Amino acid sequence: MHIKWAALAETAGVSLAITLAVVTVFALGNLALSRREAAVEAGTGKGTPALVAAGLCFAACAAAVAYGISLIAAK
Amino acid sequence: MEHITFLVAVVIITALAFDFTNGFHDTANAMATSIATGALKPKVAVAIAAVLNFAGAFLSVKVATTISGGIVNEKAGLQPSIIFAALVGAILWNLLTWLKGLPSSSSHALYGGLIGATVVGAGIGGVNFTTVVSKILIPAVASPIIAGVASWGATKIAYLITGGTPKKSTEKGFRRGQIFSSSLISLAHGTNDAQKTMGIITLTLISAGQLHKGDGPPTWVIVSAGMAIALGTYMGGWRIIRSMGSGLADIRPPQGFASETAAATVILTSSHMGYGLSTTQVCSGGIMGAGLGGPSGKLRWGMVRRMAYTWGLTLPAAAAVSGLAALIADQGDWGVAVVGVALVLGAGSMWLISRRQPVHADNVNDSETVDLPVTGGPTGQTTIAA
Numbered sequence: 147m148h149i150k151w152a153a154l155a156e157t158a159g160v161s162l163a164i165t166l167a168v169v170t171v172f173a174l175g176n177l178a179l180s181r182r183e184a185a186v187e188a189g190t191g192k193g194t195p196a197l198v199a200a201g202l203c204f205a206a207c208a209a210a211v212a213y214g215i216s217l218i219a220a221k
Numbered sequence: 222m223e224h225i226t227f228l229v230a231v232v233i234i235t236a237l238a239f240d241f242t243n244g245f246h247d248t249a250n251a252m253a254t255s256i257a258t259g260a261l262k263p264k265v266a267v268a269i270a271a272v273l274n275f276a277g278a279f280l281s282v283k284v285a286t287t288i289s290g291g292i293v294n295e296k297a298g299l300q301p302s303i304i305f306a307a308l309v310g311a312i313l314w315n316l317l318t319w320l321k322g323l324p325s326s327s328s329h330a331l332y333g334g335l336i337g338a339t340v341v342g343a344g345i346g347g348v349n350f351t352t353v354v355s356k357i358l359i360p361a362v363a364s365p366i367i368a369g370v371a372s373w374g375a376t377k378i379a380y381l382i383t384g385g386t387p388k389k390s391t392e393k394g395f396r397r398g399q400i401f402s403s404s405l406i407s408l409a410h411g412t413n414d415a416q417k418t419m420g421i422i423t424l425t426l427i428s429a430g431q432l433h434k435g436d437g438p439p440t441w442v443i444v445s446a447g448m449a450i451a452l453g454t455y456m457g458g459w460r461i462i463r464s465m466g467s468g469l470a471d472i473r474p475p476q477g478f479a480s481e482t483a484a485a486t487v488i489l490t491s492s493h494m495g496y497g498l499s500t501t502q503v504c505s506g507g508i509m510g511a512g513l514g515g516p517s518g519k520l521r522w523g524m525v526r527r528m529a530y531t532w533g534l535t536l537p538a539a540a541a542v543s544g545l546a547a548l549i550a551d552q553g554d555w556g557v558a559v560v561g562v563a564l565v566l567g568a569g570s571m572w573l574i575s576r577r578q579p580v581h582a583d584n585v586n587d588s589e590t591v592d593l594p595v596t597g598g599p600t601g602q603t604t605i606a607a
Binding site: 149150153154156157158160161162164165166168169170172173174175176177179180181183184207211214215217218219 | 277280281354355359360363367368370371372374375378379382383386387390391394395398401405408409412475478479482483485486487489490491492493494496
C-alpha cells in the first residue's frame, strides 16, 4: 500500500502555518483597534496610527479569506 | 426524460433527502461556536449558513462527476439499487446521531453506506480498500488532530497578544472575526457536500441512460441539490449545535475565532491537496484544541469520548445498515419499496422521539448535553448512550 506521507505532512504544516499567521495578524489588528479606543476615551489623541495598523491587519486577513474562496471556486 | 423508472425516481428523492440531513447535521460545524459565543444570533447564524451553502453549490461541479472518489469501483457502473441502499444507511445513521446530539461525519456515513451496499451487491472486490485507508481512514485520524493542534496554538497566541487589554473590546473584535471565519466554513461545506448529491443523481441518470457518459450535472440537479442542503442547514441541527458549541468546552470569542480559522484552513488546504476529509471531525477537533488552549484549559472529556466512539462507528454502522438494505432492494421493485417504507418509518420514529425533548433556537445555549433514553435505533447499538 502506497501512502503519500510527504503530502500529508505538507498539508498539515501548511494548515498549521496559515492558521497561526492569520490568527496572529487578526489578534494584532484587534489589539490595535482596542488601543485606539482606549486612546480616544482617555483623550490622549485620535489613535490614528493604531487605526491604520488595524486596517492593515484586517486587510491582510481579508486577502487570506479571498484566497480561500478562490481555492474553492477554482477546484 | 420520457421514462424515468421507479427505482431512478426513488434514488433521486432519497439522494435529496440525504442532502437535507447532510445540511442540518452539519450546520453545527460552521455555526456552533459562533452561536455559543454570541457572535451571531441562532436564527441569523443558520440563515447565513443556509444562504452560503446554497451559494457554495454553484461554485464548482468538479467533484460531482464521481460519487466515491475511487472508494468503490464505479467503472462497472454502480447499480441504482446499490446507490439507494447506500443512501438509506447514510440517512438513518445521520438521523440517529442527530437524535443523540452527536456530530458524526455525513461523508463517512455515505462512504460507509456505499462500501456496505457494494460488498453485498457486487462482492468484496468492488471496494478499493487501499483507497479507503489512504483517502478516508488516515485523513479521518490526522485531520482532527491537525485542526486541534493549530487551533490550540492559535488560541494561545490570541490570548497572548490581546491579554493585556480589556476583554470587552477585544472580544467584540473576535466576535466580528467569527462571522467571517464561520461563513467561510459554510461556503466550503456547500461546495463539497452539495456536490456529492449532484454526483449521485448525475451518475444515476447516466446509468439509466438519461444522460450521456461524462456529462456534467444538469442545472436542475445543481439547483435542487443546493436547495436541499440549504433547507436542511436552515432547519439547524440544534441538538448537534448544542453539543459542539457548549458541550465540549466553554468557548469564548478568541477561542471560537481560533478554532473556526483552524478548521477553515485545514478544510481548504486539504481539499486543495485532494483529501476528502470530514468537515465535522475537523471542526470538532478545532473546538477541542481551542478548549484546551483557553484560559481554563478544560475540556469535557466525556463528550470527547462519545464523539470519538461515534466517529469510529460511523463507517461500519452505515455499512451494516446499507448492506442489509442492498440485500432487500436487490429483490426488485417490491424490495426497493420495502426499504423505502423502512426508511420513512425509521426516520419518522426518530423525529417523533426527538419531539420528547426538543432543542431549538431558543434553548440551544442552555445546557450541555442531550439526554435521551437509548432508542435501539436501526443499528441497535448502545455504546454511545450517555
